[in-house]
Amino acid sequence: MRAARLTPIARTGAALLTAALFGLAPAAPALADDSPSPSPSASASAGPPTEAGTDFRTATAVQQGERATADASTGDYLYWAFPGDTGQDITVKATVTFPSTSVTHAASTWQIDVYDGLRRHQPCRYGMASRQADPGATSVELSCTLRTVTSYADTWSNDPLRGAYYLRLTATDIAQTDLGLPVQAAVEATASDAGGSAAADGSVTPLVPRESASVVPSGGWSSTWWSARWLWSAGGAALAALAGIGGYALTRGRGRPRGIPREV
Structure with missing residues (x-):
């Protein structure tokens, strides 16, 4: 039995989602705190x-x-x-x-x-x-x-x-x-x-x-719009999308068998 092949759209979507999933981790520290440090x-x-x-x-x-x-x-x-x-x-x-x-x-x-x-x-x-x-x-x-x-x-x-x-x-x-x-x-x-x-x-x-007013952390107050929840939410959404694409590729069928004429 031949393995099911992904369509070009499915392959492109899987590649983009995979890159997004693994690209989130390095970017997280940079988003953690963008406030300037006080002197x-x-x-x-x-x-x-x-x-x-x-x-x-x-x-x-x-x-x-x-x-x-x-x-x-x-x-x-x-x-x-x-x-x-x-x-x-x-x-x-x-x-x-x-x-x-x-x-x-x-x-x-x-x-x-x-x-x-x-x-x-x-x-x-x-x-x-x-x-x-x-x-x-x-x-x-x-x-x-x-x-x-x-x-x-x-x-x-x-x-x-x-x-x-x-x-x-x-x-x-x-x-x-x-x-x-x-x-x-x-x-x-x-x-x-x-x-x-x-x-x-x-x-x-x-x-x-x-x-x-002088009670301020030595590194400044942390940013509050970013938290680890964003990373976990985005990662979970990417994994769910990849699972959906893979399931669709495995269950959509192999197409029309050879030798069967089209209906007129």
């Missing part, structure tokens, strides 16, 4: 911050991966601000160290809270955001991993949107005799890529309040 700021070249703000408006800007430090006293509210971009799983860590001259007389509870650009409190997906320090402890460590940052969310939801994020560190329960004792705080925000499964249709402008 390094003077604060970035000076090294990580060594102080913290006292409220949202005075929060100290810090980049992801920077370990910011601050000298403070028990009872202070410490604020930092960092950028969170689309598709990131952000983890915030904080360490409070009690110097040898700062011996607590009673147990104290320390806590970190994270807020988005709209100052909505964001819950931790996992981690230890609140922890008790026993009397005489030398340090206490806290951590909080947020839900995946999205580029778009319904107005009724509390989903974390891209933009500025605020980290607040404070002691929520402390004895009066321990108020004002010196402490040293260190915080760091890191992020990992959640992948194409977290992509969402639609986008909003990064939520960066006026007082936090």
Whole structure:
């Protein structure tokens, strides 16, 4: 039995679809982000911050991966601000160290809270955001991993949107005799890529309040019109078209057998 041959149109269509399918992968990185990278700021070249703000408006800007430090006293509210971009799983860590001259007389509870650009409190997906320090402890460590940052969310939801994020560190329960004792705080925000499964249709402008205008990723905000969903959708459509062409070529028949006259 002779194998079914593709018609010229079918061969051309198959070639074009195959080229489109295999040509999508190299082009994807170039489309990921076409926004220009901002020039390094003077604060970035000076090294990580060594102080913290006292409220949202005075929060100290810090980049992801920077370990910011601050000298403070028990009872202070410490604020930092960092950028969170689309598709990131952000983890915030904080360490409070009690110097040898700062011996607590009673147990104290320390806590970190994270807020988005709209100052909505964001819950931790996992981690230890609140922890008790026993009397005489030398340090206490806290951590909080947020839900995946999205580029778009319904107005009724509390989903974390891209933009500025605020980290607040404070002691929520402390004895009066321990108020004002010196402490040293260190915080760091890191992020990992959640992948194409977290992509969402639609986008909003990064939520960066006026007082936090310096909270911008070192490489600029990512583009939101392109996501891995485009690649998977286009690849699936191309494979479906190729399967359709192949099925048609195999089932359309071999044509009129030789020797059979045409009907008059």
